[in-house]
Amino acid sequence: xxxxxxxxxxxxxxxxxxxxxxxxxxxxxxxxxxxxxxxxxxxxxxxxxxxxxxxxxxxxxxxxxxxxxxxxxxxxxxxxxxxxxxxxxxxxxxxxxxxxxxxxxxxxxxxxxxxxxxxxxxxxxxxxxxxxxxxxxxxxxxxxxxxxxxxxxxxxxxxxxxxxxxxxxxxxxxxxxxxxxxxxxxxxxxxxxxxxxxxxxxxxxxxxxxxxxxxxxxxxxxxxxxxxxxxxxxxxxxxxxxxxxxxxxxxxxxxxxxxxxxxxxxxxxx
Numbered sequence: 001x002x003x004x005x006x007x008x009x010x011x012x013x014x015x016x017x018x019x020x021x022x023x024x025x026x027x028x029x030x031x032x033x034x035x036x037x038x039x040x041x042x043x044x045x046x047x048x049x050x051x052x053x054x055x056x057x058x059x060x061x062x063x064x065x066x067x068x069x070x071x072x073x074x075x076x077x078x079x080x081x082x083x084x085x086x087x088x089x090x091x092x093x094x095x096x097x098x099x100x101x102x103x104x105x106x107x108x109x110x111x112x113x114x115x116x117x118x119x120x121x122x123x124x125x126x127x128x129x130x131x132x133x134x135x136x137x138x139x140x141x142x143x144x145x146x147x148x149x150x151x152x153x154x155x156x157x158x159x160x161x162x163x164x165x166x167x168x169x170x171x172x173x174x175x176x177x178x179x180x181x182x183x184x185x186x187x188x189x190x191x192x193x194x195x196x197x198x199x200x201x202x203x204x205x206x207x208x209x210x211x212x213x214x215x216x217x218x219x220x221x222x223x224x225x226x227x228x229x230x231x232x233x234x235x236x237x238x239x240x241x242x243x244x245x246x247x248x249x250x251x252x253x254x255x256x257x258x259x260x261x262x263x264x265x266x267x268x269x270x
Contacts, residue, residue, distance in 0.1 A: 029101050030162045032092040034060050039170020041067045046100045053080040056094040102160040104179045110149030120216045121195055125151045127232050128223040132158050136167020137254035145261040149176040153183050187235045190218050199228050199236035200260050208242045213267040221257045
């Protein structure tokens with residue numbers, strides 16, 4: 001069995017999930033949501049312009065105005081309907097930033113980050129994560145728990161979309177993400193460099209509270225419904241399960257990933 005997500009978050013129309021993901025892929029140069037935009041400005045990301053709904057002046061919108069003025073970023077006041085059209089779901093909180101497209105890195109760039117910090121590599125490998133909210137949450141957890149980077153496949157995995165950016169609360173700007181043609185080849189590459197690969201799986205042979213996660217580590221997190229694919233599972237050195245005491249026998253993919261990342265951090269702090 002795999003860590004599963006409830007499909008109830010999507011509407012009853014079976015095509016809605018695909019339509020929403022396609023909308024996300026189209027608008028990768030858009031950031032929506034106040035906190036995400038504030039973090040993007042602070043991080044120095046190239047922002048072409050910021051669109052703010054007319055009349056929006058409450059709360060941290062004023063912070064965005066101040067930061068944009070400080071960085072000489074153009075602000076345009078527009079009708080809220082224009083923001084709705086750009087974002088689709090109307091979850092922009094009255095502000096949208098137009099940016100340069102997200103710049104993915106190479107796998108070697110992630111390893112270089114660990115080397116420069118004098119730390120053992122700590123890498124997250126995502127095997128076909130489809131939900132933007134899961135992706136954003138995983139990125140946020142990875143940054144918080146000290147991962148050096150995230151590896152995703154070029155196909156069948158959500159990229160850095162507006163929803164992902166917003167869900168990560170700007171953490172996207174502080175962690176490297178590499179897109180690879182083949183996840184299994186990337187795993188072979190990491191293993192050749194002495195990095196141990198742990199697959200997060202409900203039927204793992206070792207419990208997360210018993211496994212030794214010291215040293216160079218890569219964590220593999222599988223698809224929300226199917227889990228880790230068969231070939232990728234076979235590439236893992238160890239399959240690790242999370243102990244559970246409740247009646248429900250599955251965890252949301254991003255929650256499971258967060259628990260496993262915390263276990264890595266805890267091992268490194270001992």
